[in-house]
Amino acid sequence: MSVVVLGTVALDTIKTPFGKRKDILGGSAVHFAMSCRLFTPVNLVAVIGKDFPKKYIDFLREKGIILKSLLKTCGKSFRWEGEYKDDLNCAITLNTELGVVSNFKPQLSEAQKNIKYVFLANVDPDIQRDLLSCLHSPDLVVLDTMNYWIKNKKRSLLNLLNKVDIFLLNLEEAKALTQETNLIKIAKSLQALGPKMILIKKAEHGVFFYSQKFKFSLPAYPTEEVVDPTGAGDTFAGGFLGYLAKVKRLNPTNIKKALIYGTIAASINIEGFGIEKTSQLTMQALNQRVKEFRKILVF
Amino acid sequence: MSVVVLGTVALDTIKTPFGKRKDILGGSAVHFAMSCRLFTPVNLVAVIGKDFPKKYIDFLREKGIILKSLLKTCGKSFRWEGEYKDDLNCAITLNTELGVVSNFKPQLSEAQKNIKYVFLANVDPDIQRDLLSCLHSPDLVVLDTMNYWIKNKKRSLLNLLNKVDIFLLNLEEAKALTQETNLIKIAKSLQALGPKMILIKKAEHGVFFYSQKFKFSLPAYPTEEVVDPTGAGDTFAGGFLGYLAKVKRLNPTNIKKALIYGTIAASINIEGFGIEKTSQLTMQALNQRVKEFRKILVF
Numbered sequence: 001m002s003v004v005v006l007g008t009v010a011l012d013t014i015k016t017p018f019g020k021r022k023d024i025l026g027g028s029a030v031h032f033a034m035s036c037r038l039f040t041p042v043n044l045v046a047v048i049g050k051d052f053p054k055k056y057i058d059f060l061r062e063k064g065i066i067l068k069s070l071l072k073t074c075g076k077s078f079r080w081e082g083e084y085k086d087d088l089n090c091a092i093t094l095n096t097e098l099g100v101v102s103n104f105k106p107q108l109s110e111a112q113k114n115i116k117y118v119f120l121a122n123v124d125p126d127i128q129r130d131l132l133s134c135l136h137s138p139d140l141v142v143l144d145t146m147n148y149w150i151k152n153k154k155r156s157l158l159n160l161l162n163k164v165d166i167f168l169l170n171l172e173e174a175k176a177l178t179q180e181t182n183l184i185k186i187a188k189s190l191q192a193l194g195p196k197m198i199l200i201k202k203a204e205h206g207v208f209f210y211s212q213k214f215k216f217s218l219p220a221y222p223t224e225e226v227v228d229p230t231g232a233g234d235t236f237a238g239g240f241l242g243y244l245a246k247v248k249r250l251n252p253t254n255i256k257k258a259l260i261y262g263t264i265a266a267s268i269n270i271e272g273f274g275i276e277k278t279s280q281l282t283m284q285a286l287n288q289r290v291k292e293f294r295k296i297l298v299f
Numbered sequence: 300m301s302v303v304v305l306g307t308v309a310l311d312t313i314k315t316p317f318g319k320r321k322d323i324l325g326g327s328a329v330h331f332a333m334s335c336r337l338f339t340p341v342n343l344v345a346v347i348g349k350d351f352p353k354k355y356i357d358f359l360r361e362k363g364i365i366l367k368s369l370l371k372t373c374g375k376s377f378r379w380e381g382e383y384k385d386d387l388n389c390a391i392t393l394n395t396e397l398g399v400v401s402n403f404k405p406q407l408s409e410a411q412k413n414i415k416y417v418f419l420a421n422v423d424p425d426i427q428r429d430l431l432s433c434l435h436s437p438d439l440v441v442l443d444t445m446n447y448w449i450k451n452k453k454r455s456l457l458n459l460l461n462k463v464d465i466f467l468l469n470l471e472e473a474k475a476l477t478q479e480t481n482l483i484k485i486a487k488s489l490q491a492l493g494p495k496m497i498l499i500k501k502a503e504h505g506v507f508f509y510s511q512k513f514k515f516s517l518p519a520y521p522t523e524e525v526v527d528p529t530g531a532g533d534t535f536a537g538g539f540l541g542y543l544a545k546v547k548r549l550n551p552t553n554i555k556k557a558l559i560y561g562t563i564a565a566s567i568n569i570e571g572f573g574i575e576k577t578s579q580l581t582m583q584a585l586n587q588r589v590k591e592f593r594k595i596l597v598f
Contacts, residue, residue, distance in 0.1 A: 087480040181386040183503065184523040204482065205504035206518060218597040219505060219516035224483040256597045298517040298555045299598040 001245045002041040002066075005032045006106055006131045007121030007234070009046040009056075009070065012274060013081040016088065018227045024274040025056045027078065028121035028144070031231030032238035033065045034278035035265035036119075038286060039242030043112050045069040045131060047104040049077035063279060068109050075100040088226045088270075089204055106131040117245035119237055120164075122146045125156040132163055140250065142166040142241055143195070144233070150177050158193060167195035168237060171202045183208055187215070199240075201233050207259055214252050218259050221267035221293050228273045232266040235278055239265030239286075264289045300544045301340040301365075304331045305405055305430045306420030306533070308345040308355075308369065311573060312380040315387065317526045323573040324355045326377060327420035327443070330530030331537040332364045333577035334564035335418075337585060338541030342411050344368040344430060346403040348376035362578060367408050374399040387525045387569075388503050405430040416544035418536055419463075421445045424455040431462055439549065441465040441540055442494070443532070449476050457492060466494035467536060470501045482507055486514070498539075500532050506558055513551050517558050520566035520592050527572045531565040534577055538564030538585075563588045 007029030013022045033042045043066045048057075050072065061067060076099035083092045104127055116139035120128040128143060143164040149157050150173060161167060167190055175181060178189035187198045187210035198210040206219040240262030247254050264286060269278045306328030312321045332341045342365045347356075349371065360366060375398035382391045403426055415438035419427040427442060442463040448456050449472060460466060466489055474480060477488035486497045486509035497509040505518040539561030546553050563585060568577045 089480065181388065182523060182525055183521045188523075202504065205501065206516075208518075208521065215521065215595055216597050217505075217518035217521060217595050219507075219518050222482045222507065222514065222516060224481060224487075226481055259597055294598065296514055296516050297596070297598050298515050298558055299593065299596050 001116055001248055002043060003036055003117040003119065003241055003245045004043040004045060004108070004112060004115045004131075004135075005029045005036070005119040005121060005238075006045045006128060007032060007119070007123060008078045008101060009044070009048050009052070010078045010080050011052070012230060013079070014083070014228055014230055014273060016084040016228050016273075017086060019273070021273045023053075023079075025059065026080065026231060026274050028123075028231070028234045030060070030275060031234035031269065031278070032119055032121060033060070034063070034275045034281070035235045035238035035262070035269070036242035036245075037064055038239075038265075038281065038283050039246040039261075040117075041066055042238075042242075043069060043115060045106045045108065047071045047073060047078075047100045049073065049075045049100045052077045059279075069107060069112060071104070071107065073100050082230065084229065088229055091229065106134065108134045116140065117241055118142065119241050120144065121234055121237070122149075125149055125153050125160050129156065129160050132160070140165050140241070140244065142168055142199075142237065144168045144237060145173065146170070147173050147176055162194035164195045166197040166199050167193075168199040168201065170233065171200050171205075174200050184210070201236065203229075203232070207236070207263065209255060209259060216252075216256060216259060218263055219297070221263055221289065222296070223267050223271060225271045227271055229270045230274065232270050235269035236262040236266040238262070260290055260293065261286065264293055300415055300547060301342060302335055302416040302418065302540060302544045303342040303344060303407070303411060303414045303430075303434075304328045304335070304418040304420060304537075305344040305427065306331060306418070306422060307377045307400060308343070308347050308351070309377045309379055310351070311529060312378070313382070313527055313529055313572060315383040315527050315572075316385060318572070320572045322352075322378075324358065325379065325530060325573050327422075327530070327533045329359070329574060330533035330568065330577070331418055331420060332359070333362070333574045333580070334534045334537030334561070334568070335541035335544075336363055337538075337564075337580065337582050338545040338560075339416075340365055341537075341541075342368060342414060344405045344407065346370045346372060346377075346399045348372065348374045348399045351376045358578075368406060368411060370403070370406065372399050381529065383528065387528055390528065405433065407433045415439065416540055417441065418540050419443065420533055420536070421448075424448055424452050424459050428455065428459050431459070439464050439540070439543065441467055441498075441536065443467045443536060444472065445469075446472050446475055461493035463494045465496040465498055466492075467498040467500065469532065470499050470504075473499050483509070500535065502528075502531070506535070506562065508554060508558060515551075515555060515558060517562055518596070520562055520588065521595070522566050522570060524570045526570055528569045529573065531569050534568035535561040535565040537561070559589055559592065560585065563592055
């Protein structure tokens with residue numbers, strides 16, 4: 001089953017203790033696609049400006065990403081500039097230029113409207129709603145968001161949550177939205193807002209999945225080679241949803257496996273700048289690290 | 300195999316959003332003993348003042364704790380006063396009165412000197428060294444410490460680490476000691492100081508075990524009923540070392556099981572004030588929650 005992802009296709013400028021990269025290919029939809037593509041075809045819905053380098057478009061096409069709904073319009077492409085100091089767990093945003101993203105109206109082809117697996121990456125909830133309204137009858141909608149929208153578009157976000165199956169967000173964002181500090185209380189509060197399932201990303205501390213019927217806790221894969229954590233959350237989402245779209249059945253075993261694939265894809269993402277590592281990733285290499293990960297897990 | 304624990308037997312005054320308790324029985328050695336006793340006899344090495352309530356001594360004896368080396372001397376008992384606000388993960392120390400602990404010279408009976416399993420809870424590293432020098436040939440020495448000793452008695456602590464098998468400490472303390480932020484780098488740096496194995500406590504994010512041969516990551520048991528987290532780390536250590544002392548063999552399977560028992564004992568500890576919950580804990584109830592925990596773990 002193919003997947004549709006709404007998000008950003010960005011030009012990222014990133015500085016970490018390991019170096020600096022200027023205007024590299026990034027953005028939530030791109031990071032998601034790099035891990036999701038290993039499991040299933042990925043339809044990318046995003047907007048870029050006239051200034052967007054053709055080489056990056058060619059690169060995405062070569063990777064098999066379906067670009068029918070990647071819109072190119074007048075204006076500047078989305079740009080993000082960030083820095084990580086010694087503590088690579090903390091991103092410092094230096095600059096964000098929304099550019100063409102601010103007026104983006106997502107569009108889908110007729111065939112894409114029938115896609116069943118949907119990832120609404122962290123963009124304006126009104127744009128997330130627009131995409132969702134294009135879809136005929138999705139089976140599984142996963143939504144991500146961030147503090148900025150929780151603060152500035154809370155009503156839009158809350159209206160949207162009723163239509164979401166899995167609400168995926170960072171622990172800090174979850175705390176901000178619920179005003180709770182206990183993990184279970186946070187998850188229950190989020191569930192009361194509409195989504196059937198809650199998936200909390202805790203960065204280097206792993207992920208926590210919560211639904212009425214079952215809950216799962218998974219630590220992160222402890223890697224020493226952290227070079228650039230940008231996009232780890234979206235890479236996680238790509239592995240997670242990609243696996244679920246491939247196996248189609250949403251049962252505890254498949255959710256657990258999806259959490260593992262997402263976690264391992266994210267651990268590979270952070271070992272290089274941007275999509276350096278995930279763009280070269282194969283299913284074999286992913287499975288190899290899954291095997292390593294199982295040795296670390298306690299059962 | 301019995302266990303010896305060096306630590307504090309304290310009078311704790313604790314305030315949390317769920318109430319306040321004044322001068323309740325607490326301290327690292329007591330919290331450790333409450334979980335460890337379920338697996339093996341516990342020899343408690345600590346000091347109390349003349350003011351220490353007899354009812355607490357009677358209570359410890361009733362629980363089967365061996366009190367031969369619980370010294371009673373002139374002076375005031377160790378007192379800790381702390382508060383937890385809405386975020387129960389953060390303890391605010393309001394007052395610490397060392398009292399008789401400041402001049403404590405631990406003593407062991409001849410029989411106790413042959414004990415093989417040792418927990419040196421968080422006290423002055425010089426006192427930890429004194430106890431260690433009393434022991435004939437321990438098989439497994441686990442040492443805990445805290446920021447205060449890292450800052451004020453770093454040399455004593457470092458001298459001691461060569462004699463330690465498992466160095467157990469909080470993530471924040473581990474970061475302070477190593478000046479690293481990455482979990483693997485932290486563990487490697489700590490190992491370079493002497494201990495064969497490193498066990499990092501990450502509070503609500505679980506624990507991480509590191510040795511040359513294997514590493515394990517285990518999330519915390521997500522409980523909603525957090526009433527008072529005081530002593531969670533020592534309760535974890537008690538379940539962990541208690542299990543290892545019972546099974547005797549230090550292999551990956553046993554270490555994993557010990558991590559689970561420690562984690563579950565800690566999750567029960569935080570559901571009541573002081574040792575309210577762990578003092579009533581049975582092996583059956585502990586195993587019941589271990590079973591629940593296994594459902595949450597992803598493998």
